[in-house]
Amino acid sequence: MFEELNSRPADSLLALIKAFQADERSRKIDLGVGVYRDAMGRTPVMRAVKAAEQFLLETQDSKKYLGPEGDLQFVRLLQPIIFGQSPASEQRLVGIQTPGGSGALRLGAELIQTAKPSAKVLLGTPSWPNHAPIFGSARLAVREYPFVDLTSQQVKFESMSEALSSANPGDVVLLHGCCHNPTGIDFTMEEWRRIAELLVAHRLVPFIDLAYQGLGDGLEQDAAPTRMILEAVDEALIAYSCDKNFGLYRERVGALYVMARNSNELGKAQSNMAALARVNWSMPPDHGAAIVRTILENAEMSAMWRAELDEMCERVNGNRASLADAAPDLAFIRRQRGLFSNLAMSKDIAAVLRARHGIYMADSGRMNLAGMQPADAGAIVAALRAEGC
Ligand code: PMP
Numbered sequence: 423m424f425e426e427l428n429s430r431p432a433d434s435l436l437a438l439i440k441a442f443q444a445d446e447r448s449r450k451i452d453l454g455v456g457v458y459r460d461a462m463g464r465t466p467v468m469r470a471v472k473a474a475e476q477f478l479l480e481t482q483d484s485k486k487y488l489g490p491e492g493d494l495q496f497v498r499l500l501q502p503i504i505f506g507q508s509p510a511s512e513q514r515l516v517g518i519q520t521p522g523g524s525g526a527l528r529l530g531a532e533l534i535q536t537a538k539p540s541a542k543v544l545l546g547t548p549s550w551p552n553h554a555p556i557f558g559s560a561r562l563a564v565r566e567y568p569f570v571d572l573t574s575q576q577v578k579f580e581s582m583s584e585a586l587s588s589a590n591p592g593d594v595v596l597l598h599g600c601c602h603n604p605t606g607i608d609f610t611m612e613e614w615r616r617i618a619e620l621l622v623a624h625r626l627v628p629f630i631d632l633a634y635q636g637l638g639d640g641l642e643q644d645a646a647p648t649r650m651i652l653e654a655v656d657e658a659l660i661a662y663s664c665d666k667n668f669g670l671y672r673e674r675v676g677a678l679y680v681m682a683r684n685s686n687e688l689g690k691a692q693s694n695m696a697a698l699a700r701v702n703w704s705m706p707p708d709h710g711a712a713i714v715r716t717i718l719e720n721a722e723m724s725a726m727w728r729a730e731l732d733e734m735c736e737r738v739n740g741n742r743a744s745l746a747d748a749a750p751d752l753a754f755i756r757r758q759r760g761l762f763s764n765l766a767m768s769k770d771i772a773a774v775l776r777a778r779h780g781i782y783m784a785d786s787g788r789m790n791l792a793g794m795q796p797a798d799a800g801a802i803v804a805a806l807r808a809e810g811c
Contacts, residue, residue: 434785442782450780451798453789456603456761457671458637458734461795468669470727474716477723478709488708490699492519496711497677499718503641504632504662504679506649516692517679518699519706523633523663524552526678530629530659531560532698533680533691534594542593543629544585546570548764548786550603550631553596565589570605572766572787575754577607583620591625597651599660600644601634601760604788608638608759614647618654628655633663636731637738638759641667656683664714666761667731673710737792744796748803755791764788771809779805 438454457465467475491497497517505511520526534541543557546569554564567585568578586595597617602608609617621628630648638644652658657680664675678695682688699705717723738761746756755763767787775781781802783789794802 438782438784441776445776445780445782447780449801451782451794451802453781453783453791453793453802456790457792458666458669458738458761459790459792460734461737463793463795465669465671468727468730470717470723470730471668471670471713473723473726474713474720477716477720478712482712485708488705490518490696490705492699492706493708493711493715494519495719496715497679499715500662500664500677501679503718504635504645504648504660505652506645508649511649511652511681513685514681514683514688515679516682516688516695517677518692518695519711520661520676520678520699521674521703521706522665522676523631523661524556524676525674525703525706526661526663526676527553527556527631528560529678529695529698529702530661530680531557531562532702533659533678533694534629535560535562536694536698537691538592540592541627542589544589544593544595544626546582546585546596548572548604549596549598550633553631557596562594570607570764572605572764575605575607575758577609577613579613579616583616586617586620586624586626589624589626592627593624594627594629594659595621597628597630599630599632599635599648601638602762603633603760604762604764604784604786606755606758606760606763606791609647611646611650614650618651621651621655627657627659629659629661631661633661634666634760635662636667637735637761640732640735641728652681655681657681664710668710668714668717668727670710670713673713674707675710675714734792741791741794741796741799744799745791745794745802748799749806752803761790761792762788763791765806765811767811771811774809775805779808781805 442452542563542565547566557564568581635644660679662677665671680691742755746753765787769785772785
């Protein structure tokens with residue numbers, strides 16, 4: 423059976439983790455894999471998460487099955503954080519717990535495949551490397567368009583506008599809700615308004631990927647574009663991840679929300695989401711969602727979580743400022759948001775930065791701003807200069 427398989431390349435970012443660990447130099451900086459790091463270089467368990475785990479340890483009295491929708495109280499309690507308090511948005515949305523944002527994207531892709539297999543998915547590049555494979559593996563056609571010019575660090579709005587204008591009604595537009603991965607380049611509110619107009623004019627369906635809420639400018643501000651788009655359109659999908667903003671990466675916590683035109687269509691979407699979850703993973707892993715639910719049910723834990731998330735956000739933006747201060751031509755890094763910025767650089771230069779300077783970033787030139795300390799800014803800029811970038 424397996425003779426017919428072709429081997430696939432290993433994930434290059436995971437290889438980078440191993441290479442960094444094996445590097446014996448004391449001066450080395452890990453800007454590679456996309457996880458938050460604190461001032462000690464650790465990816466800690468958040469204080470509110472520890473408190474919730476303690477609470478669950480003492481009070482959870484059963485681990486019996488919950489069903490394919492997972493923990494619906496978790497799904498409901500996230501709703502005001504993502505969508506605000508508007509009762510209208512609540513009535514037009516259904517959600518289901520998923521294994522991380524990846525599970526939400528996968529389930530959303532399968533829902534689209536079930537509802538409208540001819541729908542194309544428009545994807546601006548560069549994007550998170552898993553986007554195209556996830557939609558492709560649900561047998562959807564992915565149409566990529568150039569989204570960003572890395573040399574000028576500007577959005578190619580014209581290219582996006584053309585791609586959306588030439589799409590067919592019912593096609594899907596993948597949008598990063600905030601903290602674009604890998605570029606950190608988010609739209610201005612004015613650009614978001616123009617996108618909303620294009621979506622409405624061409625009857626396109628936004629699929630918003632919200633994986634970093636709270637790590638750009640804070641929870642409310644990071645949700646503003648999503649809320650604005652949902653006000654404008656009839657139908658939408660939202661893939662949400664709690665893995666970054668609750669630091670729950672390996673627990674795999676996320677949700678897929680669907681907004682539909684009426685309760686009849688909403689009900690159909692909901693039953694299909696449950697059926698698709700059933701054949702994929704039967705039901706999602708509970709522990710992470712139980713932690714998030716516990717935090718959101720408890721005012722004290724919620725306040726702890728919000729305060730620590732704000733600290734994380736400030737630290738990343740502080741690192742952005744220190745790099746921008748160290749090199750005027752990197753001023754764009756200060757404006758960008760989220761864990762990542764993407765320098766225009768060849769794979770060879772990325773390899774030289776590792777070998778000569780102990781600075782680890784993805785081959786694409788993507789750097790995780792949480793991986794540095796403000797004091798590293800000078801060394802990073804000197805290495806970039808030495809290699810002519
Ligand atoms: N979307 C984007 C843009 C991401 O960067 C990631 C994670 N790197 C995901 C989705 C998936 O998140 P999760 O780890 O929760 O599956």
